[in-house]
């Protein structure tokens with residue numbers, strides 16, 4: 001089973017020991033980064049530690065912080081080995097100089113490249129193996145998520161006789177760290193906390209255990225994720241992982257920072273990729289890569305969900321149905337009419353606006369589209385046989401349903417609103433696409449005016465729940481998803 005190792009970067013011996021003791025019990029091994037410590041009493045550290053350790057004293061030339069002469073640097077490693085460290089990590093170019101270690105001490109022979117993932121990784125690994133390590137280690141920088149494929153290949157083709165640690169550093173390499181357990185790497189590294197990483201892209205141990213459920217990842221784990229760029233602040237990984245956990249499914253959901261969707265699919269499909277959420281900027285480009293596309297997604301010209309089954313990619317758009325569901329709920333709560341009887345004013349003609357407009361067109365009595373860039377409103381309206389108006393004319397309207405599909409009011413500009421309070425009135429339905437914050441200024445003013453509201457929060461959860469069901473054929477645990485999203489938004 002792949003081990004989870006937390007790499008510790010504390011300043012001194014006491015700090016290192018207390019950080020180690022504070023690690024969760026699931027973490028049975030820690031890496032001591034001697035090179036990042038101002039001082040270290042190695043014998044005391046080895047004597048007083050409470051779990052297995054890897055001792056590393058990375059030189060500056062290999063991306064570490066140790067600037068001491070080479071003989072001094074290697075002496076520190078030997079001292080650790082003599083005092084019982086389970087493993088020492090020595091760079092490929094220093095194996096000979098380190099010499100023999102006491103029996104029972106594992107020698108990790110490592111190679112690092114902080115600039116790129118070299119094309120000749122198998123050759124690098126052969127050189128490491130020629131040094132007869134107890135464990136081979138390759139850590140390279142991913143500049144594109146497709147670089148992960150080289151590391152996946154390396155682990156999958158490893159020979160049984162030598163355990164291997166192989167990973168891609170950087171945000172684009174996150175999948176190699178989390179999927180190490182699926183592929184059968186010897187171990188993966190996590191950081192003690194955010195901001196305490198010893199190498200770029202390490203995931204905090206809290207997320208490795210909590211969100212990704214690393215100890216449960218095995219060869220059968222199905223892979224899902226959100227394809228986006230940027231992706232770091234996506235709320236989808238916490239809520240989908242929580243949903244998988246709630247139903248006890250052997251699946252993991254990753255943030256996938258993608259530049260080129262085709263290259264990404266080539267790299268990840270052979271690794272049990274089963275489903276994707278797709279967002280900016282890939283919703284349109286991904287359509288072209290599907291074997292089958294839902295009619296609605298084709299009409300909208302954008303998808304937000306991919307399901308991969310039996311090697312076939314199916315693309316659909318759960319944004320549309322989820323927005324319609326959220327709006328229908330609100331109209332029913334307003335107790336006035338059916339959505340079909342409503343006069344709807346939609347503000348926004350970007351991705352969200354397009355999806356909502358396609359959902360509403362032909363289903364409501366009257367649809368008017370307004371947008372800051374008038375040309376976009378006019379085009380969308382023409383496409384759907386709807387009406388349009390300039391943004392500065394919306395205050396004269398008296399719609400039954402007002403929809404904000406712009407980014408106005410979104411964090412951090414929470415004091416902004418797309419519509420004047422004067423146009424809000426009792427019994428009207430106001431739907432805001434923005435979900436951060438949950439209660440936007442628009443929704444607060446709508447409530448004060450006696451309007452019935454629906455939030456982007458509801459929309460987000462509904463579209464995610466629909467994705468989950470499409471992938472798993474199971475009803476999504478919506479309460480769990482809502483709770484996790486609320487927590488994340490509160491902490492954001």
Ligand code: NAP
Pocket residue numbers: 280319347348349350351352353371372373374376405406407408410433434435455456457459460461463
């Ligand atoms: P997008 O494609 O970039 O479109 C942005 C829209 O906002 C355009 O209509 C744009 O008008 C308008 N806009 C931006 N800044 C504006 C300003 N200062 N004044 C007036 N209009 C402005 O983005 P999107 O994907 O449609 O997202 C729009 C909002 O919906 C975001 O807040 C997003 O988080 C939210 N959303 C929520 C969900 C959910 O599940 N709850 C799903 C998707 C989107 P121009 O055309 O003039 O640029």
